[in-house]
Amino acid sequence: MEESGGTAPAVSAEQVRILAAVAGVELGDERATALVPQAEPHLRLMRAVDAIDHRGAEPAGEFRLDEGRRLTNG
């Protein structure tokens, strides 16, 4: 992805299609093209998150082994 217009990432339909395919979601060319106008602002928001330096912070995701619970259904 290339930067264009400041921090706005330009993304092509082909890149969108490939990224989705990596997650197992087959978009096809037409759908990937249609998603580009939504993908650009979404990835711009993600870029805003990525740009903040918080290397000292542990991720908030939680993994506990202290309670003896086995849960698979949330």
Next chain:
Amino acid sequence: MAEAWREELADLPLTEVAGRLQRREVSAVELTEATLARIDAIEDRLNAFVTVLREQALADARRADAERAGGKDRGPLHGVPVSIKDLFSTAGIRTTASSRVLADHVPDQDATVVRRLAAAGAIIVGKTNMLEFAYAAVHPDFGPTPNPWDLTRSTSGSSSGSAAAVAAGMGYGSVGSDTGGSIRLPAAYCGIVGLKPTYGRVSRHGGVPVSWSADHFGPLTRTVADCAAMLGVIAGEDPLDSTSGRVPVPDYAASLAGGLAGKRVGINDAYLRQNVDAEVGALVEAAIRHLEGLGATVEEVRLPPPSEAVPALLGIITPEATAYHLPWLRERPGDYSQAVRERLELGAITPAVSYIKAQQLRRRITDEVLAAMERVDLLAMPTAPTAATPLEGDLVTSEEADPELLAALINFTGPFDLTGLPAVSIPCGFTAAQLPVGFQLVARPYEEAALLAAAHAYEQATGWHRRLPSVLAT
């Protein structure tokens, strides 16, 4: 029972009808009949319910009356008609999440919230319409819920049907869910009270998830006291929810008298004067001055801005939602609305690195908000940037995901789904177009009692909650 009396009965607050039930001045069957009559009268205009449980509700009401006649009192919800958002699993009853994907889904067990309502003797009159999978868009099979104050306007969402039902007297309270503002936004748009409790305060077991780490369940009611009564029933540790908090449940109703005297209220420019409609901003600033008049002190505090918190929340919600939906997204993408399908596809292209970075940012932002709240007891701010917007062209009826419009809508609510702090929306006035406006109070984790006490003091001093929506006048 005369029709006119039924109309009046449907408009009373939950705690008022609970008192009348306890004094045997009214029966659960009468309340349920009044609620069903109100549904019959206006549901065709509001589309607030996916399923009305007419026969089951009347049977449950008869049982509640028999129990009370036999001397058994299950507490403040015993015999009181309420609704639940149609994402809570109900054994033997369709649970659709207002999506074609789950149109025929009939769970074999109840969500914990449903079990607790039933154990408290509440009468569940129906399951309310919502934005599809609580993900910011209406599915055309289910349609939007128009706003009871102006049927051309949006109820926002995603607990749209719950908010409209409570505002219009179709049940005395409802339980909804909130991942970016889905309890508080429709509460503000509909002129009622909506509480997003602390993350972990109310069990998430049996609710269809948007985002495991950001979903919160909580009450929507006409008054703060009603909210306290409902929270007292649904809150508490649940071994079926790994994130459920091991924190005792206080007597919220008994804490309501705590008031605002001596409370320190924090405000912040980015959460008060930026990205907010001028009319809404003026009403919220007036509400904050009213808090001072009730004995609170107001001071500026430093907070991480929504421009950091909201992208971080979306960086977490978006891929978590897609992870949940992935099998259906692969196999039945055409069964989603266009906008929800787009949001789920955006989750599929979100880099894992962004998700982890968002979780790091969540930790940092939460620490900063908690540090700010060492100086103050509460934060005050708008709930929504505007009053109810026209349905036509609204985010919830759009066929596009529009991430920036979503981010703007959850500007003031999303940061507290990210950080998990409890937040309540309370009516604080009306626009010139007679649309209700809500303002939001936020408290420290698990301090819902202090939060509700402050909200109750403001509500009792102002009385905005006493107005009835225009749909009841036509």
